[in-house]
Structures are given as structure tokens and as C-alpha cells.
Amino acid sequence: MAAAQELVVDESKIKKAVQSGIPLTITTYTLPHEIEMYIEQVLEVFLKNVGQEKLKDYIVYCVQELAVNAKKANTKRVYFMERGLDLGNPDDYKTGMANFKEDTLNNIAHYLQMQKEKGLYIKLILQIKKNIIHIEVRNNVAVTKTELIRIHDKLARSRQYNNLEDALSQVLDDTEGAGLGLVILVLMLKKIGLDEDCFDILATEKETVARIIIPLDQTRVENLSILASTIVENVNSLPQFPENILLVQKLINDPKSEMTDIARQISMDPALTADLLKIVNSAQYMLAKKVDSISEAVKMVGIRGIKNLLYSYGTQKVLGDDTAEKKSLWEHSYRTAFYAFNLVKNFRKDNNLLDDVYVGGILHDMGKIVFSNVHPDLLEKIKQFCVEKNLPASTFEDLAAGMNHAEIGALIAEKWNFPENLVAAIRYHHDPTAAPAEIKDLVDTVYLANMFCEYEKGNVYFDQFEPSVLENFHITSKKQIDSLLERFSTGFKKESSH
Structure with missing residues (x-):
């Protein structure tokens, strides 16, 4: 400010x-x-x-x-x-x-x-x-x-x-x-x-x-917790992950599975195959040549990369992008993912972290997307619950506007059996200092990428960045952030125009 x-x-x-x-x-x-x-x-x-x-x-x-x-x-x-x-x-x-x-x-x-x-x-x-x-x-x-x-x-x-x-x-x-x-x-x-x-x-x-x-105020905390729990209990009213993705995930998690088995299962679904090939051939992976088959994509991207792609792809299929509000939220998510990926490329050089931060960036605002009119029946249930329990309208408004969205997103991710590191990236993306030490780099990267997006939009200033995260990336000045953002933003525009 x-x-x-x-x-x-x-x-x-x-x-x-x-x-x-x-x-x-x-x-x-x-x-x-x-x-x-x-x-x-x-x-x-x-x-x-x-x-x-x-x-x-x-x-x-x-x-x-x-x-x-x-x-x-x-x-x-x-x-x-x-x-x-x-x-x-x-x-x-x-x-x-x-x-x-x-x-x-x-x-x-x-x-x-x-x-x-x-x-x-x-x-x-x-x-x-x-x-x-x-x-x-x-x-x-x-x-x-x-x-x-x-x-x-x-x-x-x-x-x-x-x-x-x-x-x-x-x-x-x-x-x-x-x-x-x-x-x-x-x-x-x-x-x-x-x-x-x-x-x-x-x-x-x-x-x-x-x-x-x-x-x-304890009453306010209790009201927020009650509503958050009710949302998660009712999350079954959201469509479950698509069956085709669940089958691929099951194969990926089976130590006896071969890469060819995974590729064959993906190839059985033409729409999934086309979407994954489009992502694999995007600037994110910077492959030397265009990949035309899923079996080659699995080899090039690796099991971990494909697994992460399925989480982000499946979430978008479940939550949809059919309104201007949802499109804006997903655009922010993909921009965050792109910036997170580039932060690792510039500062970490860790391939596993590259995959994880990209999908963490895409999924970090899941809790907000749930409230973006995707499922009017769920929102109606929550409003009715507020009336029955005599909870103030402001409590629902706070949640709908984003308060507790990180926790709600993490609880939903847990319910969908996402891996712990992705759940943590969602849960701590506004509070990186509270994240467990073993996933500090992942959470710090998603946090910083999200803050880059907010900074770019003029919603935050340099002195609002968490100092310990900047230190982790050896960023010491506003000038450094401006320089990185100029490159990242140009790259994102270029990728988005493809």
C-alpha cells in the first residue's frame, strides 16, 4: 500500500x-x-x-x-x-x-x-x-x-x-x-x-x-470451520474425477505397471490423448521435436510428469471453465504455473520440482474455483445450511469471496486422494512459513509465482513479499522481480498465443 x-x-x-x-x-x-x-x-x-x-x-x-x-x-x-x-x-x-x-x-x-x-x-x-x-x-x-x-x-x-x-x-x-x-x-x-x-x-x-x-473471534472461527467442513462433506455433489483418469492413475500407482501399459490406457481415450499431447508439446516441456504419440510422450515427460498432468487436467474437467469468472481463475492458475516452472528453471534446476510446481501452480486456487458458480446446487446447500444454523450471511460471503480458500482447496484435494505434496502446495500457498521443511521449495515456489501474478496486477507491492521466500530465491530487490516478471510475462504471452 x-x-x-x-x-x-x-x-x-x-x-x-x-x-x-x-x-x-x-x-x-x-x-x-x-x-x-x-x-x-x-x-x-x-x-x-x-x-x-x-x-x-x-x-x-x-x-x-x-x-x-x-x-x-x-x-x-x-x-x-x-x-x-x-x-x-x-x-x-x-x-x-x-x-x-x-x-x-x-x-x-x-x-x-x-x-x-x-x-x-x-x-x-x-x-x-x-x-x-x-x-x-x-x-x-x-x-x-x-x-x-x-x-x-x-x-x-x-x-x-x-x-x-x-x-x-x-x-x-x-x-x-x-x-x-x-x-x-x-x-x-x-x-x-x-x-x-x-x-x-x-x-x-x-x-x-x-x-x-x-x-x-471464536464464534467467527467456529462458523467458518463449520461451513468449510460442510462444503467438504458435500463435495460428493461435485462430479468425481473422470473414470478414464482414475484408471490411468491406478496403473501409475501400481509398481508392476509398465510404461507401455500406461500409454495404452491413455491412448484408449482420444480426447485425453489429444489434450495431453497438446500440453506435452507446449513451451512448458521445451522438447526438441514435436511428439505425436502418447507412448513417446510418456517416455519424454516421465511417469511423474504424466501423473501431475492428469491431476491438473482432471481438476479442470471436473470444475469446468464455462464462465468468464472461471476462465479468469484458470488463466491466473496457468500463469502462476508458468511462472512457478520458470522460477525453478532459473533458480533450482530440479526436474522433479519442475513437474510438481507446475501442477501446484495450476491447482493452488482450487478452493476459489469451487465457489465460482460451478455447482449452484452445492452453493444453495451451503446457503440453506447458514439459514438453518442461523449463521450470519457475512460468514458465507467471506468464504465465497476467498477466505479459507486454501484450506477448502486442500481438503477437497485430500478427498480426491491427491498426493501430499500437492495438497500442501494448495494449503500453504499464502502461508509458506507454516509449510513442512521437506516441501519448502515446492510451497515457496508456488507462493512466489502467485505473488508475482498479484504484483503484476498491482494488488501487492514489493514489501508485501515474505522475506524468507525471497531469501530462498536470492532475490534482494524490486528491480530483480521486475526483470524476472518482464521475461516470464513475455514467455507466457508467447505460449498462450500458440
Whole structure:
């Protein structure tokens, strides 16, 4: 979100981010008053969209307190830098802090300008992940060991107080002016029923991260879970995988099967044969010559490749593409698959991963496609279920608009007996940090390809990408993403025109 330039709250973008699990970010270098007001407005709309409006005043206070503390930490860096003092040296630290508050208050514009020139930011990130609100305030200076000890000491003491009166009666260390603010923040969180595990301050090599996690309102979570389960229970009302594909899958899973058996079974279905040959001869496989027979295709692409093709092909046959909405969803899915494939080609050179990320990209939004008017009877059942159980209409609207779509898609994939790695690619494509380590590369690739598509459409910005995924691909700048996207987008257009 381009907060600093526009300062206009885009409610539709916030709603989309909530429903899709995409992070919202606001970045500032000086935290002027207008940015603080903008943050308050964004928090209000965000909390409203997750059914937590009642928390607004508490969360706004906490976020603003953390943002001000991050700004002070950045000011401290440039102040020490200007004086040639080492923050990590106890003697230098004592010398610097003696006049820090007075000097910076008297010349704050100078130090804020220095922070901006050095690129020291304060970044707010808001995201919904697995029915939990994640709020982070980050600043890109590494906290020293001494500072971290002081912070955690203040936190430990803050958690002992039950009210502000108790806190004020104690002697607080106010050397840096953050002691009382942190106490009030912890008391605020206690007041809204959060335990001490819901707030922490962490240090990485490059950033200091203050994190608040808030479980969604339990009633809302239960309603979403009930509806998700009902959808999956009723998924039998969706057509099952076509019989011809099930027979081929059965052969593929039989260790006694020969490639010729698999090729013969596919060849018995002219439509399936034609479609698979079209895919195999597409730019995805970059074969040296055109393949005319399925037996040759099986040899060239391999069992794993054919197996994955059948999952994506079968899913599209089941879910259809007969409306503009569905066509748009499938186009996004194929673009994601193409970008995922090219990310692996450029960064991994792993043939097995090439096959898996391509089909993972095609299937990642299965949960959304189920809601795209494919099966009016299923949607009617769910609406009726909401009426019978007296569930708010907004719960159905949230699901239909995409909230929980990753989980719904994964549950359906499980019901259709998809392999675990594909289920995981669907389940974690918005939350790659939660994926099991053994499939990290697969999930990271599908996540990044999907984010490339969203970035290309202007729905997300560079600072909304998950840093650990960018690190996994050695991507360090917006310029790198722009360059990759230019190549990938040209390649996709070329393939689509064939």
C-alpha cells in the first residue's frame, strides 16, 4: 500500500487482503502525524473486516506505541553514528545515552532526515493466517544484545502488573522513555484477553520485530470451520474425477505397471490423448521435436510428469471453465504455473520440482474455483445450511469471496486422494512459513509465482513479499522481480498465443 504518497484508505484492497490472506504493509521513514492517522484508519477497516472492531482503540494504541519505539530506535542509530559511537560498546552506550534524549528532541528534524537518507524504515504488516491476526512493527536495525536484555526485562516486569496503578507505584527505568509505554501496552493486551504469548519482540540480523498475534473471534472461527467442513462433506455433489483418469492413475500407482501399459490406457481415450499431447508439446516441456504419440510422450515427460498432468487436467474437467469468472481463475492458475516452472528453471534446476510446481501452480486456487458458480446446487446447500444454523450471511460471503480458500482447496484435494505434496502446495500457498521443511521449495515456489501474478496486477507491492521466500530465491530487490516478471510475462504471452 502506497501510504506515504496517497494517504487514502483503499477499503476494497484491505478487504481483498483479508479474504486472500495477503499481507498489508505500510512503510514510513519518519512517522509523521498524517501517517499515524492513516495507520489508525487502516487498522479500523482491517479489524472491521475480521469482525474485531471492538479491539480498535486497544490495537491502535499498541501499534502506535510500537511504531514510536521503532522510530526512537532508528533515531538512536543515526545519533550514535554521527558521534562515532559504538552501540555495542558499554562505555560508548553510556556516553551516547547521557544526552540522547535532549539532543534529539532539540534537533529532531535533522535526525529524521538522516534516518530517511540511511533508509531506516518503520514498517507495519497486517495479515490473517490460519484464523489468527498477525500484526508486526519492524524497523531495519539489529537490536544489540544489551538492548534486547533491557527490552525483555521491561516485558517481564510489565507482565507482573495487573493494572496501571500497580505499575506506577513501582520504580520504572525511564532512561529511554519506553518503560511506561510498554507496561501500558501489555496491560492493554491483557484487558482484551490476550496472554503473554501473544506479544513479543524478536531480533534478526537485519531487523527488530515487535509482534502481536490475536486469534479471531471464536464464534467467527467456529462458523467458518463449520461451513468449510460442510462444503467438504458435500463435495460428493461435485462430479468425481473422470473414470478414464482414475484408471490411468491406478496403473501409475501400481509398481508392476509398465510404461507401455500406461500409454495404452491413455491412448484408449482420444480426447485425453489429444489434450495431453497438446500440453506435452507446449513451451512448458521445451522438447526438441514435436511428439505425436502418447507412448513417446510418456517416455519424454516421465511417469511423474504424466501423473501431475492428469491431476491438473482432471481438476479442470471436473470444475469446468464455462464462465468468464472461471476462465479468469484458470488463466491466473496457468500463469502462476508458468511462472512457478520458470522460477525453478532459473533458480533450482530440479526436474522433479519442475513437474510438481507446475501442477501446484495450476491447482493452488482450487478452493476459489469451487465457489465460482460451478455447482449452484452445492452453493444453495451451503446457503440453506447458514439459514438453518442461523449463521450470519457475512460468514458465507467471506468464504465465497476467498477466505479459507486454501484450506477448502486442500481438503477437497485430500478427498480426491491427491498426493501430499500437492495438497500442501494448495494449503500453504499464502502461508509458506507454516509449510513442512521437506516441501519448502515446492510451497515457496508456488507462493512466489502467485505473488508475482498479484504484483503484476498491482494488488501487492514489493514489501508485501515474505522475506524468507525471497531469501530462498536470492532475490534482494524490486528491480530483480521486475526483470524476472518482464521475461516470464513475455514467455507466457508467447505460449498462450500458440
